[in-house]
Amino acid sequence: MAALAQQSIVEAPQPKTTGYWTGVWRRLRRDPVAIFAGLVILALILMAIFAPYIAPADPYRASSLRRLRPIGTAGYPLGSDELGRDMLSRLIFGARLSLFMGITPVILAFGIGSAIGIFAGYVGGWVNTAIMRTIDVFYAFPSVLLAVALSGALGAGFGNALVSLTVVFVPQIARVAEAVTTQVRSRDYVEAARASGAGGFTIVRVHVLGNVLGPIFVYATSLISVSMILASGLSFLGLGVRPPEPEWGLMLNTLRTAIYVQPWLAALPGVMIFITSIAFNLLADGLRSAMDVKQ
Amino acid sequence: MIPEDRGGPAQPLLTVKGLLKHFPVKKGLFGGASAKVRAVDGIDFEVLKGETLGVVGESGCGKSTTARLLLSLIDPTAGEIVFDGERVGSRALSLKEFRRQCQMVFQDSYSSLNPRLTIEASIAFAPQVHGVPRKEAVGRARDLLARVGLEPRRFAERYPHELSGGQRQRVNIARALALQPRLVILDEAVSALDKSVEAQVLNLLLDLKEEFGLTYIFISHDLNVVRFISDRVMVMYLGKVAEIGGSEEVFERAQHPYTAALLSSMPSLDPDNRTEVAPLAGDPPNPIDPPPGCRFHTRCALVEPVCSAKEPPLAATEGSHRAACLAVQPGSGHSLAPAATSVELAA
Numbered sequence: 327m328a329a330l331a332q333q334s335i336v337e338a339p340q341p342k343t344t345g346y347w348t349g350v351w352r353r354l355r356r357d358p359v360a361i362f363a364g365l366v367i368l369a370l371i372l373m374a375i376f377a378p379y380i381a382p383a384d385p386y387r388a389s390s391l392r393r394l395r396p397i398g399t400a401g402y403p404l405g406s407d408e409l410g411r412d413m414l415s416r417l418i419f420g421a422r423l424s425l426f427m428g429i430t431p432v433i434l435a436f437g438i439g440s441a442i443g444i445f446a447g448y449v450g451g452w453v454n455t456a457i458m459r460t461i462d463v464f465y466a467f468p469s470v471l472l473a474v475a476l477s478g479a480l481g482a483g484f485g486n487a488l489v490s491l492t493v494v495f496v497p498q499i500a501r502v503a504e505a506v507t508t509q510v511r512s513r514d515y516v517e518a519a520r521a522s523g524a525g526g527f528t529i530v531r532v533h534v535l536g537n538v539l540g541p542i543f544v545y546a547t548s549l550i551s552v553s554m555i556l557a558s559g560l561s562f563l564g565l566g567v568r569p570p571e572p573e574w575g576l577m578l579n580t581l582r583t584a585i586y587v588q589p590w591l592a593a594l595p596g597v598m599i600f601i602t603s604i605a606f607n608l609l610a611d612g613l614r615s616a617m618d619v620k621q
Numbered sequence: 622m623i624p625e626d627r628g629g630p631a632q633p634l635l636t637v638k639g640l641l642k643h644f645p646v647k648k649g650l651f652g653g654a655s656a657k658v659r660a661v662d663g664i665d666f667e668v669l670k671g672e673t674l675g676v677v678g679e680s681g682c683g684k685s686t687t688a689r690l691l692l693s694l695i696d697p698t699a700g701e702i703v704f705d706g707e708r709v710g711s712r713a714l715s716l717k718e719f720r721r722q723c724q725m726v727f728q729d730s731y732s733s734l735n736p737r738l739t740i741e742a743s744i745a746f747a748p749q750v751h752g753v754p755r756k757e758a759v760g761r762a763r764d765l766l767a768r769v770g771l772e773p774r775r776f777a778e779r780y781p782h783e784l785s786g787g788q789r790q791r792v793n794i795a796r797a798l799a800l801q802p803r804l805v806i807l808d809e810a811v812s813a814l815d816k817s818v819e820a821q822v823l824n825l826l827l828d829l830k831e832e833f834g835l836t837y838i839f840i841s842h843d844l845n846v847v848r849f850i851s852d853r854v855m856v857m858y859l860g861k862v863a864e865i866g867g868s869e870e871v872f873e874r875a876q877h878p879y880t881a882a883l884l885s886s887m888p889s890l891d892p893d894n895r896t897e898v899a900p901l902a903g904d905p906p907n908p909i910d911p912p913p914g915c916r917f918h919t920r921c922a923l924v925e926p927v928c929s930a931k932e933p934p935l936a937a938t939e940g941s942h943r944a945a946c947l948a949v950q951p952g953s954g955h956s957l958a959p960a961a962t963s964v965e966l967a968a
Contacts, residue, residue, distance in 0.1 A: 346737055346780070514733035515743070518793075521692045522747030522800060523720040532746060536737035 353616040360612020366605040374421040381415035385572045394588050405591045407577065408584055409570075413591065417598055420572040424602070427566065427573070428554030431488055435495030436546045442496070443503020444538060448511055448530055458504055465497040473556050477565040487566040491556055495549055502545045506538040540617045547610035551603025558599055574599050626670070628706040633667040634804055634836050635691070635723075640664050640700035642683075642690055646909060659908050660686040662860035663700075665935070668804070673830070673837040675851030675868065677844060677883065679905055683860040684840045688808045691838070692725055704804075721751055724797035728809035730789035734781040734796075741766065741777040744796045751800065758799075765795040768832075769825060787818035791825070798833065806838045811846060823850060844887050848872050853941075856880045859908055859916045862935055866942030876944035879917045915947065927954040 354360055373380060382403070389410030397405045397413075404413040446457040464472065476490030510516065511534070519529045558575020560566035567573040569580065577595040585592045641664075643657040661683040668674045676684050689695045691702060693709070693716055704722065707714035724747075727733040734743050744762035749755060763773035769791040781789055790810065797805055807826070811819045823846065830837060841847050847854060848868060855865040856877065864877040875881040882901045901920055906912050912919050918928035928947055931954065935945040947953035 514727040514729055515735045517689075517694055518725065518727065518733055518796065519746065519750075520694060521720055521723075521725050522750055523717040524747070524750040528750060532738075533735050537735070 350613075350616045354612055357612045357616065359608055360616070363605040363608035363612065366601065367609060370421055370425060370602055370605070373418055374425050377419045377422060381412075381418045383412035383415045385411060385415040385419040386570055387411060394584055394591065396588055397590055397594075404594060405588065407581060407591070413594060416572040416577060417574070417594060420574045420577060420595065420598065421602075423567055423571060423573040424554055424557065424575070424599070427487065427491070427557035427561075428550050428602070428606075431491035431495055431553050431557075432546050432549050434488075434492040435499050435549070436542065438492070439496045439499025440503045440539070440542050443500040443505075443542070444507045444530065444534065446500070447504040447507025447538075448526065448534060450508070450511065454504070454508075458501070461497045461500050464493070465501065469494050469498075469552065469556060470559060473560060474563060474565065477560050482565045482568070484567055487557060487560045490560075491553055494556065495546075495553065498549065499542060499546055503538060503542050506541050507534060510534055510537045541614075544610050544614045544617065547613060548607055550606040554599060554603055554606075558595075626705070630670050632670070632706055633703075634670045634705055635668040635838075636703040637664065637666050637691070638701045638703070640687070640690055640702070641698045642686055642695065643698045656909050659860050659911060661690060661697075662908075662911070664857075664860075664862050666855055666862060666865060668836060668838060669853075671834065671836055672852040673839050673850055675847035675854040676838060676840045676857060677842065677847050677854060678857035678863075680842070681905060681908065682857045683908075684842075684857055685808055686860075687857070688725065688806050688838070688840055691806060692720065692723060717751075721800045722802050723804040723806070724800055724802040725806040725808060726790070726793050726797050726810040728812055730786050730793055730813065731781060733793050734789060736781055739778045739780060740784070740792045741773070743781075744792065744799050747796065747800050762795070762799060765798055766792070768798075768829070769795045770821075771795075785818075787814055787822060790814060790818075790822055794822075794825070794829070798829065801833070802835070804836045804838065806840070808840045809842070810839075812841060812843060819846070826850070844872075844883065856883065859905055859911055861916060862945065863917065864942075864944040864946075865935070866944075867940075870939070870942045874942075876938050876942065876949045877917075877946045878921050878923050878948070880944075882920075882922075915945070917946075923948050923955075923957060925955055 389406070391410065392402070392406050393408055393410040395402045395406040395410075397403075399405060402412055402414070404417065407413055407416065442457060442461070446454045467475070473490050473494045476493055477487050480486035480490060516529060516533055519533050524532075555575075557566055558573070558578060561573050561575035562579040564579075567576050569576060574595040578592075578599075581592040581595065640661055642661040643659055646656040646658055664683075664687065666674075676687065678684050686695070690697050690700075702709045704714060704719055709719045710716050734740065738746070741759055741762045744765060745755070745758035748758040748761060753761070763777055766773045766776055771788060771791055776784070776788070776792075781792070784792065790813075793810070810826075811822050814822060826837070827850065829835060837850070839847065839850055851868045853866065854868050854871045856863045856871065856879065858879050864871060864875065864880045866876075871880060872884065875884055886901060903920060906916070906919055912929065914927075914929040914931055915921070915933050918924045921928065923946075925947075931947060933945045933947045933950060933953065935943050936950050937943050938949050947955040948957040949959065951959055
């Protein structure tokens with residue numbers, strides 16, 4: 327080893343090779359669909375943040391005279407709803423609650439579900455079996471049913487809807503996290519780390535997290551659209567956001583009676599939900615392929 | 622810094638006694654471990670200081686399981702591992718300390734490097750685990766990269782997917798050496814490489830062995846490579862040691878019919894010395910239910926009734942050369958059993 331030390335190379339400027347995330351960004355940039363989806367999401371988020379400045383009218387101001395005006399009526403670019411409120415303004419303001427209800431449960435479930443899944447996957451054995459079979463009990467329920475049942479049990483309301491949606495997504499994310507972790511755990515570099523005497527916590531931090539969080543994140547991104555639709559469903563059933571708050575799912579609910587009178591108008595909140603969820607799905611797809619190193 | 626030598630040169634670096642690993646095979650939903658795969662079924666051997674012990678055998682004979690058992694990557698069902706006079710896991714030699722002194726190079730050079738870490742970070746990881754400050758560990762990693770023939774300035778901050786297979790295997794060797802181990806287990810470490818790259822890596826291994834005073838356990842299915850690099854050879858069959866001895870003795874005067882068959886299966890480059898008959902027919906028996914007596918008797922050319930009745934012990938035939946075959950053990954009841962010394966089976 328003494329001879330080795332003498333060969334020590336003096337610190338020199340490194341030709342910078344590409345890091346992992348730089349490569350992901352480079353590949354993502356070449357994917358026009360993902361970039362477009364990302365821009366749509368960005369626009370929706372900006373729309374939600376700056377809603378008071380963009381919206382032409384007060385989303386709460388009703389008018390019993392000007393109800394259910396068709397799209398393109400003067401003063402109502404996208405018509406008016408069953409209480410004579412401006413649809414465009416309500417759709418813009420609706421982005422706030424709808425996006426929040428779509429993203430928040432997924433972020434919470436990402437944290438909780440990843441922790442459970444990675445722990446179960448890394449420890450393995452009967453601990454894994456015990457945790458994952460318990461998780462499966464929740465997973466066995468259809469998501470909608472579970473969300474409705476939990477919301478119903480906790481009582482209607484915004485906060486309870488968030489909690490029940492989080493509970494719906496934790497098992498799904500935990501299953502993915504467990505599957506990816508089990509796969510990574512059997513790789514030789516984890517074996518090599520164990521053979522070097524490293525403890526479980528260090529191995530998870532250095533060798534497992536970096537290799538599993540990516541796939542879990544992609545999966546979670548694809549859940550945002552599901553979360554939005556479920557949140558809309560809860561609002562539709564009266565278990566989530568309550569009137570008169572503008573929220574796309576709730577708007578879809580209250581406008582359903584107008585479907586024979588103004589079908590296009592009644593479909594507008596659904597269009598927003600569709601655009602948002604498909605944008606998140608396409609972005610998730612783009613991320614998935616951009617994160618594939620071997621490309 | 623040459624790691625301390627406790628027991629002196631005469632004491633074996635590694636002594637394995639009765640190492641046993643049975644994997645339970647689950648049957649049905651509630652069926653417990655009714656059957657078990659006898660992956661490693663009671664093996665004893667020693668690795669001397671500074672030597673290279675080659676381990677050969679067919680796929681599934683327990684070579685890799687043995688390697689993983691030695692490093693406690695899987696728990697043995699039974700058996701004892703003694704490293705330079707101290708039992709691994711005892712108070713004198715903790716598992717962590719043993720792992721510092723005994724490292725492994727895996728076959729798959731890609732899956733044995735974390736794709737998210739630069740190669741210098743991969744090499745520096747193990748020393749950091751053992752308390753070396755980050756800066757020093759990275760410096761040592763760069764020295765090792767230079768030593769295995771990878772210019773640190775060009776390679777240190779690259780990621781595994783930017784390297785070729787041979788370069789990655791050099792990184793893996795550097796990673797194994799980062800802890801300054803005394804014993805390195807090479808599990809098919811060169812098997813996945815091109816022949817030309819394989820030769821370079823083998824020469825590198827020989828140089829490193831001399832420079833750092835290493836001891837190797839070299840696991841391979843490639844008999845030519847094993848013969849080239851090994852001082853002694855251990856032949857395994859179905860979880861048991863069939864034969865063990867000096868490299869030249871085993872290759873020139875094989876005692877066990879299985880070794881003889883393996884050797885004659887080596888492709889010959891001499892047209893006058895062709896292999897006319899397939900030396901071994903069929904696959905090895907199922908290790909869940911190994912044949913009684915000698916495990917090789919189902920495929921052996923010298924089989925006699927006594928072979929299925931009596932399990933041959935691993936007995937000395939000449940010097941340190943030992944074989945587990947009744948046909949070479951005096952008084953075993955086999956018609957070919959010698960009255961006095963050894964029988965040569967290598968045709």
